[in-house]
């Protein structure tokens with residue numbers, strides 16, 4: 001599987017390079033000015049390669065490629081239900097504020113916890129469970145799954161399960177790889193641990209610099225569709241496990257809950273959402289999928 005993925009990725013990159021160089025030549029050929037011809041021939045392929053590869057990366061993270069039978073991204077339902085999820089916590093500063101809002105509106109959520117954060121703030125992890133929310137595993141150190149050695153990856157997952165179990169008394173039945181990057185080993189480990197891999201359909205993109213509460217809210221409310229799993233962050237930072245401000249997320253949350261209710265949506269737990277709809281798992285061509 002890994003070899004097949006590497007070969008397909010290499011072929012894709014080669015194709016992108018070929019198309020970009022070809023496009024650069026064709027466009028340069030139409031330009032009369034020699035100076036601009038040289039610039040276009042040299043730089044247009046580079047710009048195209050970077051844009052296409054970054055675009056593909058984002059597409060892969062948010063939607064994946066092809067049918068992935070053991071991964072939940074949404075419920076396939078016309079019923080106006082959504083589930084909201086928070087990654088990277090618990091955070092000392094923001095998770096309690098988020099829990100206060102969820103309590104005020106009586107809304108369930110799922111928290112994908114980072115093991116080292118649970119170790120730091122076990123009482124906040126406990127509060128999440130005590131207030132009726134679900135918890136999932138998000139690895140111990142928020143590792144990049146595909147480049148983590150197998151034994152380390154197993155340790156990352158097991159340690160986090162233990163940490164969550166010890167802090168909350170609850171075994172996490174869900175797991176989400178950081179940034180949505182998984183591989184065949186991750187899938188096997190999740191199966192072995194009795195955990196469902198849950199990604200997301202709609203990212204609030206609250207981690208992006210410059211996102212205001214209004215921008216986060218209008219993004220979610222304009223893109224939301226029935227059966228979606230919505231992604232937020234209650235902790236984390238671009239390179240570290242915590243440190244970034246999640247105040248915009250906290251402030252956007254009441255606007256989003258209000259907006260969803262106004263649009264006739266019901267916010268349900270992940271368990272409820274995955275039960276009520278038909279996850280990718282049960283699609284008819286399930287039998288044909290091999291790994």
Ligand SMILES: [Zn+2]
Nearest residue numbers: 087088178179
């Ligand atoms: Zn994360």
